[in-house]
Amino acid sequence: MARTKTTHDVFSAIGEPKRRALIDKLVTNEMTVSQLMSATKWPQSVVSKHLGVLRQVRVVSERRSGRFRYYRIQPEELRPIQEWMHQFEKYWGQTLDQLDSYLATIQSKGKQNERH
Protein backbone atom coordinates (compact mmCIF):
# COMPACT_ATOMS: atom_id res chain seq x y z
CA MET A 1 0.00 0.00 0.00
CA ALA A 2 1.17 3.53 -0.59
CA ARG A 3 1.16 6.79 1.25
CA THR A 4 -2.08 8.49 2.22
CA LYS A 5 -3.31 10.81 -0.49
CA THR A 6 -2.65 14.48 0.07
CA THR A 7 -6.30 15.04 -0.68
CA HIS A 8 -7.40 12.56 1.95
CA ASP A 9 -8.15 15.34 4.39
CA VAL A 10 -7.02 18.77 5.56
CA PHE A 11 -4.28 17.30 7.72
CA SER A 12 -2.65 15.55 4.81
CA ALA A 13 -3.02 18.57 2.58
CA ILE A 14 -1.23 20.98 4.89
CA GLY A 15 1.53 18.48 5.53
CA GLU A 16 3.33 19.90 2.53
CA PRO A 17 5.33 23.04 3.42
CA LYS A 18 4.67 24.79 0.13
CA ARG A 19 0.96 24.44 0.60
CA ARG A 20 1.17 26.04 4.01
CA ALA A 21 3.19 28.84 2.45
CA LEU A 22 0.46 29.44 -0.08
CA ILE A 23 -2.14 29.48 2.65
CA ASP A 24 -0.08 32.02 4.57
CA LYS A 25 -0.04 34.28 1.55
CA LEU A 26 -3.78 34.00 1.17
CA VAL A 27 -4.62 34.77 4.77
CA THR A 28 -5.09 38.47 4.24
CA ASN A 29 -6.57 38.65 0.75
CA GLU A 30 -7.52 36.61 -2.24
CA MET A 31 -4.88 36.31 -4.95
CA THR A 32 -4.52 35.13 -8.51
CA VAL A 33 -2.13 32.42 -9.59
CA SER A 34 0.13 35.05 -11.12
CA GLN A 35 0.26 37.01 -7.92
CA LEU A 36 1.14 33.90 -6.00
CA MET A 37 3.79 33.10 -8.57
CA SER A 38 5.57 36.39 -8.06
CA ALA A 39 5.10 36.17 -4.32
CA THR A 40 6.68 32.74 -4.17
CA LYS A 41 8.96 32.65 -7.22
CA TRP A 42 7.72 29.17 -7.99
CA PRO A 43 6.90 27.92 -11.49
CA GLN A 44 3.31 28.30 -12.56
CA SER A 45 2.63 24.58 -12.66
CA VAL A 46 3.85 24.21 -9.11
CA VAL A 47 1.59 26.95 -7.82
CA SER A 48 -1.43 25.68 -9.74
CA LYS A 49 -0.98 22.12 -8.65
CA HIS A 50 -0.64 22.92 -4.99
CA LEU A 51 -3.69 25.15 -5.24
CA GLY A 52 -5.47 22.24 -6.82
CA VAL A 53 -4.87 20.06 -3.78
CA LEU A 54 -5.97 22.82 -1.43
CA ARG A 55 -9.08 23.30 -3.47
CA GLN A 56 -9.93 19.61 -3.36
CA VAL A 57 -9.92 19.66 0.41
CA ARG A 58 -11.88 22.93 0.27
CA VAL A 59 -9.25 24.96 2.09
CA VAL A 60 -9.30 27.44 -0.75
CA SER A 61 -12.07 28.45 -3.09
CA GLU A 62 -11.76 29.76 -6.62
CA ARG A 63 -13.43 32.78 -8.14
CA ARG A 64 -13.11 33.27 -11.90
CA SER A 65 -12.95 36.64 -13.51
CA GLY A 66 -12.00 36.78 -17.14
CA ARG A 67 -8.84 34.80 -17.58
CA PHE A 68 -7.92 35.29 -13.95
CA ARG A 69 -8.72 33.03 -11.07
CA TYR A 70 -8.82 34.44 -7.60
CA TYR A 71 -8.06 32.06 -4.81
CA ARG A 72 -9.43 32.71 -1.38
CA ILE A 73 -8.94 30.87 1.85
CA GLN A 74 -11.82 29.13 3.62
CA PRO A 75 -10.82 29.16 7.25
CA GLU A 76 -13.75 27.01 8.42
CA GLU A 77 -12.21 24.07 6.64
CA LEU A 78 -9.25 24.26 8.98
CA ARG A 79 -11.44 23.84 12.02
CA PRO A 80 -10.78 20.09 12.25
CA ILE A 81 -7.15 20.85 12.89
CA GLN A 82 -7.94 23.35 15.58
CA GLU A 83 -10.32 20.88 17.17
CA TRP A 84 -7.77 18.12 17.15
CA MET A 85 -5.20 20.39 18.68
CA HIS A 86 -7.55 21.38 21.44
CA GLN A 87 -6.83 18.26 23.42
CA PHE A 88 -3.23 19.34 23.94
CA GLU A 89 -3.80 22.88 25.08
CA LYS A 90 -4.11 22.00 28.73
CA TYR A 91 -0.59 20.64 28.67
CA TRP A 92 1.18 23.75 27.51
CA GLY A 93 -0.69 26.32 29.59
CA GLN A 94 -3.20 28.77 28.24
CA THR A 95 -0.62 30.71 26.28
CA LEU A 96 -2.87 31.12 23.30
CA ASP A 97 -3.27 34.79 24.07
CA GLN A 98 0.43 35.40 23.81
CA LEU A 99 0.45 34.45 20.18
CA ASP A 100 -0.99 37.65 18.85
CA SER A 101 2.24 38.65 17.19
CA TYR A 102 2.41 35.43 15.27
CA LEU A 103 0.51 36.60 12.26
CA ALA A 104 2.84 39.54 11.71
CA THR A 105 5.82 37.29 12.22
CA ILE A 106 4.78 34.66 9.77
CA GLN A 107 4.05 37.28 7.16
CA SER A 108 7.46 38.90 7.39
CA LYS A 109 9.25 35.59 7.56
CA GLY A 110 7.63 34.64 4.29
CA LYS A 111 10.39 35.77 2.01
CA GLN A 112 13.09 33.95 3.93
CA ASN A 113 11.25 30.67 4.16
CA GLU A 114 10.47 30.52 0.51
CA ARG A 115 13.67 28.82 -0.52
CA HIS A 116 13.02 25.19 0.07
Add this chain to the structure above:
Amino acid sequence: MARTKTTHDVFSAIGEPKRRALIDKLVTNEMTVSQLMSATKWPQSVVSKHLGVLRQVRVVSERRSGRFRYYRIQPEELRPIQEWMHQFEKYWGQTLDQLDSYLATIQSKGKQNERH
Protein backbone atom coordinates in the same frame (compact mmCIF):
# COMPACT_ATOMS: atom_id res chain seq x y z
CA MET B 1 11.63 15.27 -6.76
CA ALA B 2 9.46 13.30 -4.42
CA ARG B 3 7.11 14.01 -1.63
CA THR B 4 8.23 15.76 1.51
CA LYS B 5 9.53 13.36 4.11
CA THR B 6 7.13 12.49 6.87
CA THR B 7 9.91 13.31 9.28
CA HIS B 8 10.45 16.74 7.79
CA ASP B 9 8.45 18.35 10.57
CA VAL B 10 5.48 17.88 12.85
CA PHE B 11 3.02 18.92 10.17
CA SER B 12 4.16 16.21 7.81
CA ALA B 13 4.24 13.63 10.57
CA ILE B 14 0.65 14.13 11.67
CA GLY B 15 -0.55 14.12 8.10
CA GLU B 16 -0.89 10.38 8.36
CA PRO B 17 -4.21 9.36 9.96
CA LYS B 18 -2.80 6.37 11.77
CA ARG B 19 -0.22 8.52 13.45
CA ARG B 20 -2.88 10.86 14.70
CA ALA B 21 -4.76 7.85 16.00
CA LEU B 22 -1.71 6.75 17.96
CA ILE B 23 -1.30 10.22 19.36
CA ASP B 24 -4.93 10.21 20.43
CA LYS B 25 -4.39 6.99 22.34
CA LEU B 26 -1.36 8.41 24.07
CA VAL B 27 -2.98 11.63 25.17
CA THR B 28 -4.02 10.33 28.57
CA ASN B 29 -1.19 7.98 29.47
CA GLU B 30 2.00 6.44 28.23
CA MET B 31 1.63 3.04 26.59
CA THR B 32 3.78 0.22 25.36
CA VAL B 33 3.84 -1.03 21.79
CA SER B 34 1.84 -4.07 22.84
CA GLN B 35 -0.81 -1.96 24.45
CA LEU B 36 -1.07 0.16 21.34
CA MET B 37 -1.29 -2.98 19.27
CA SER B 38 -4.31 -4.25 21.13
CA ALA B 39 -5.84 -0.80 21.21
CA THR B 40 -5.54 -0.41 17.45
CA LYS B 41 -5.55 -4.00 16.18
CA TRP B 42 -2.69 -3.13 13.86
CA PRO B 43 0.30 -5.39 13.21
CA GLN B 44 3.30 -4.80 15.43
CA SER B 45 5.50 -3.56 12.63
CA VAL B 46 2.92 -0.97 11.68
CA VAL B 47 2.65 0.36 15.21
CA SER B 48 6.40 0.43 15.71
CA LYS B 49 7.10 2.17 12.44
CA HIS B 50 4.57 4.91 12.97
CA LEU B 51 5.90 5.42 16.46
CA GLY B 52 9.34 5.68 14.93
CA VAL B 53 8.27 8.61 12.78
CA LEU B 54 6.60 10.33 15.71
CA ARG B 55 9.72 9.83 17.75
CA GLN B 56 11.93 11.35 15.06
CA VAL B 57 9.90 14.53 15.12
CA ARG B 58 9.93 14.36 18.92
CA VAL B 59 6.16 14.18 19.25
CA VAL B 60 6.58 11.08 21.39
CA SER B 61 9.37 10.04 23.70
CA GLU B 62 10.40 6.55 24.64
CA ARG B 63 11.09 5.15 28.09
CA ARG B 64 12.62 1.70 28.31
CA SER B 65 11.85 -0.70 31.09
CA GLY B 66 13.05 -4.24 30.67
CA ARG B 67 11.88 -5.44 27.31
CA PHE B 68 9.07 -2.92 27.28
CA ARG B 69 9.12 0.51 25.79
CA TYR B 70 6.72 3.09 27.06
CA TYR B 71 5.77 5.79 24.63
CA ARG B 72 4.66 9.13 25.94
CA ILE B 73 3.42 12.18 24.13
CA GLN B 74 5.36 15.46 24.17
CA PRO B 75 2.70 18.10 23.70
CA GLU B 76 5.18 20.99 23.41
CA GLU B 77 6.29 19.60 20.10
CA LEU B 78 2.83 20.23 18.71
CA ARG B 79 3.01 23.90 19.53
CA PRO B 80 4.09 24.87 15.99
CA ILE B 81 0.78 23.60 14.72
CA GLN B 82 -1.18 25.53 17.29
CA GLU B 83 0.82 28.63 16.46
CA TRP B 84 0.23 28.25 12.76
CA MET B 85 -3.47 27.76 13.35
CA HIS B 86 -3.67 30.87 15.45
CA GLN B 87 -3.84 33.13 12.43
CA PHE B 88 -7.20 31.66 11.43
CA GLU B 89 -8.96 31.87 14.77
CA LYS B 90 -10.28 35.35 14.20
CA TYR B 91 -12.19 34.12 11.19
CA TRP B 92 -14.24 31.47 12.90
CA GLY B 93 -15.12 33.32 16.07
CA GLN B 94 -13.68 32.58 19.46
CA THR B 95 -15.41 29.26 19.77
CA LEU B 96 -12.38 27.58 21.21
CA ASP B 97 -14.07 27.40 24.57
CA GLN B 98 -16.92 25.38 23.18
CA LEU B 99 -14.64 22.53 22.33
CA ASP B 100 -14.33 21.14 25.82
CA SER B 101 -16.25 18.05 24.93
CA TYR B 102 -13.92 17.20 22.09
CA LEU B 103 -11.49 15.15 24.10
CA ALA B 104 -14.21 12.87 25.37
CA THR B 105 -15.61 12.58 21.88
CA ILE B 106 -12.38 11.69 20.21
CA GLN B 107 -11.66 9.08 22.83
CA SER B 108 -14.97 7.31 22.38
CA LYS B 109 -14.84 7.56 18.62
CA GLY B 110 -11.51 5.78 18.69
CA LYS B 111 -12.85 2.29 18.25
CA GLN B 112 -14.94 3.21 15.23
CA ASN B 113 -12.23 5.08 13.42
CA GLU B 114 -9.70 2.34 13.78
CA ARG B 115 -10.65 0.49 10.63
CA HIS B 116 -8.80 2.06 7.78
Add this chain to the structure above:
DNA sequence: TTTACATATTCCTATATTGGAATATAATAA
Protein backbone atom coordinates in the same frame (compact mmCIF):
# COMPACT_ATOMS: atom_id res chain seq x y z
C1' DT C 1 -9.41 36.15 -36.84
C1' DT C 2 -4.92 36.25 -34.93
C1' DT C 3 -2.17 36.99 -31.07
C1' DA C 4 -1.17 37.23 -26.33
C1' DC C 5 -2.03 36.11 -21.70
C1' DA C 6 -3.57 33.34 -17.45
C1' DT C 7 -4.04 29.05 -15.85
C1' DA C 8 -4.84 24.00 -15.92
C1' DT C 9 -3.24 19.65 -17.25
C1' DT C 10 -0.27 16.11 -19.04
C1' DC C 11 4.08 13.60 -19.25
C1' DC C 12 8.04 12.02 -17.18
C1' DT C 13 11.40 11.09 -13.51
C1' DA C 14 12.95 10.41 -8.88
C1' DT C 15 11.71 9.23 -4.52
C1' DA C 16 9.56 8.38 -0.11
C1' DT C 17 6.34 6.10 1.82
C1' DT C 18 2.78 2.27 3.78
C1' DG C 19 1.61 -2.35 4.99
C1' DG C 20 2.88 -6.83 6.05
C1' DA C 21 5.74 -10.84 6.56
C1' DA C 22 9.93 -12.34 7.98
C1' DT C 23 13.87 -11.70 10.59
C1' DA C 24 17.00 -9.59 13.90
C1' DT C 25 17.71 -7.85 18.77
C1' DA C 26 17.35 -7.40 23.44
C1' DA C 27 15.94 -8.80 27.84
C1' DT C 28 13.55 -11.94 30.90
C1' DA C 29 11.99 -16.42 32.32
C1' DA C 30 12.50 -21.40 32.60
Add this chain to the structure above:
DNA sequence: TTATTATATTCCAATATAGGAATATGTAAA
Protein backbone atom coordinates in the same frame (compact mmCIF):
# COMPACT_ATOMS: atom_id res chain seq x y z
C1' DT D 1 21.80 -22.12 28.50
C1' DT D 2 17.52 -22.23 26.14
C1' DA D 3 12.97 -20.72 25.28
C1' DT D 4 9.95 -16.88 25.28
C1' DT D 5 8.49 -12.30 24.92
C1' DA D 6 8.64 -7.32 23.34
C1' DT D 7 10.06 -4.56 19.93
C1' DA D 8 12.85 -2.87 16.04
C1' DT D 9 14.32 -3.54 11.50
C1' DT D 10 14.63 -5.39 6.91
C1' DC D 11 12.73 -6.75 2.55
C1' DC D 12 9.29 -6.39 -0.71
C1' DA D 13 5.49 -4.63 -3.55
C1' DA D 14 2.34 -1.00 -4.69
C1' DT D 15 1.55 3.66 -5.21
C1' DA D 16 1.13 8.59 -4.71
C1' DT D 17 3.50 12.27 -4.96
C1' DA D 18 6.51 16.79 -6.27
C1' DG D 19 8.90 19.32 -9.64
C1' DG D 20 9.49 20.98 -14.17
C1' DA D 21 8.83 21.26 -19.08
C1' DA D 22 5.67 21.08 -22.52
C1' DT D 23 1.15 21.41 -24.00
C1' DA D 24 -3.81 22.26 -23.79
C1' DT D 25 -7.65 25.40 -22.74
C1' DG D 26 -10.06 29.56 -22.19
C1' DT D 27 -10.53 34.44 -22.60
C1' DA D 28 -9.33 39.02 -23.90
C1' DA D 29 -6.80 42.19 -26.84
C1' DA D 30 -5.17 43.69 -31.47
